Amino acid sequence: KRLIQNFINQNSEFYFYILSKKSNIQKKLFGNSNKIKLIEFIKNEDIKKMTAIYLPLDYNVYRYRISAWLYNGIAYNKKIILEQNNLYEYEKKRFPNYIILNKQVNFLKYNFKIKNKLNISKYNHKLIKTFKKSFFNVS
Secondary structure (H helix, E strand, C coil): CHHHHHHHHHCCCCCEEEECCHHHHHCCCCCCCCCEEEECCCCHHHHHHCCEEEECCCCCCCCCCCCHHHHHHHHCCCEEEECCCHHHHHHHHHCCCCEEECCCCCHHHHHCCCCCCCCHHHHHHHHHHHHHHHHHCCC
């Protein structure tokens, strides 16, 4: 919970879906934030829409096993964000193009392009100005 909460706090401009047990959903584990949604199941269509998958794998819990979500994410061509531990070191060597270390404040903002809304009015104004300049030779 601590790793997830820290990651969310550092990247507060994003929306998060957290795969969780039914009991944690009922407890509203991460509060009532509109940027966090706890879900019990995830569909393949949902994975396709994701930008990346953050796996808060604690070394003590995952010392002798791996999360299937790591391989599932790679199969869907998603970046996998891990914490600094032996698992990160091992998987980074095997899948260098997919594994990313969580090491910064605003991590997501610096590692993934954020889609900004297109300002249609500004775009049209620029387009008309360019058209006039090239067609009428007017500045």
